[in-house]
Amino acid sequence: MxxxxxxxxxxxxxxxxxxxxxxxxxxxxxxxxxxxxxxxxxxxxxxxxxxxxxxxxxxxxxxxxxxxxxxxxxxxxxxxxxxxxxxxxxxxQARDQREPARAPAHKPLSVRTSAELTALSSSLPTSPLRRALEGLLARSAREE
CATH class of the missing domain: 3.30.300.180 (DnaA, N-terminal domain)
Structure with missing residues (x-):
């Protein structure tokens, strides 16, 4: 063949x-x-x-x-x-510059960083910044 x-x-x-x-x-x-x-x-x-x-x-x-x-x-x-x-x-004739979407790299938060962000979030009044920090902490992987 x-x-x-x-x-x-x-x-x-x-x-x-x-x-x-x-x-x-x-x-x-x-x-x-x-x-x-x-x-x-x-x-x-x-x-x-x-x-x-x-x-x-x-x-x-x-x-x-x-x-x-x-x-x-x-x-x-x-x-x-x-x-x-x-x-x-x-x-x-411009080249097609689109690259396949990459999954974002998740870098785990250290225990210390996680604790400091939690403390900062707790000290803030209810606000968009506080909600953003809480969201970040909820989605972030943490080092053990």
Whole structure:
């Protein structure tokens, strides 16, 4: 079964073109990381290569502007490394910055801290601060 899949992926009539293009993009991404200044490479990435033009997605307009200024240098450097590159097109395409929500880290209260907060809470008149302290004490883990 694995041989059939590999044959299909390497077939020039089917997915082979996609595989070749994907390999070219991986190679371009590596070359781009070598050529571009580190701070610009971190804020951008190779998105595509079509008709001799490398398409780069930048995270912001400022990064895109700087990359557009560098386009002739990027073309020359890629050409010197064996890529038939006639131009660079830069587009602003911010990355999705959302990270999965993390459970908050619960650091247990020491016995002393717990006792001091309890005493403070008890000494306060009924108020939002007192309720907040009581809530904190109710939810907090305590060291034994």
């Amino acid at each position: 694995a041989d059939l899949l590999e044959n299909y992926l390497q077939d020039s009539e089917g997915a082979g073109k996609v595989l070749v293009h994907a390999r070219l993009l991986i190679r371009l991404a590596g070359l781009y990381a070598e050529i571009a200044p580190t701070h610009l490479a971190r804020a951008s990435r190779v998105a595509n290569f079509k008709s001799g033009v490398v398409v780069i997605h930048a995270d912001s307009g400022a990064i895109a502007a700087k990359l557009r200024q560098m386009a002739p240098t990027l073309v020359d450097q890629l050409s010197q490394r064996g890529i038939e590159c006639s131009g660079v097109q830069v587009k602003v």
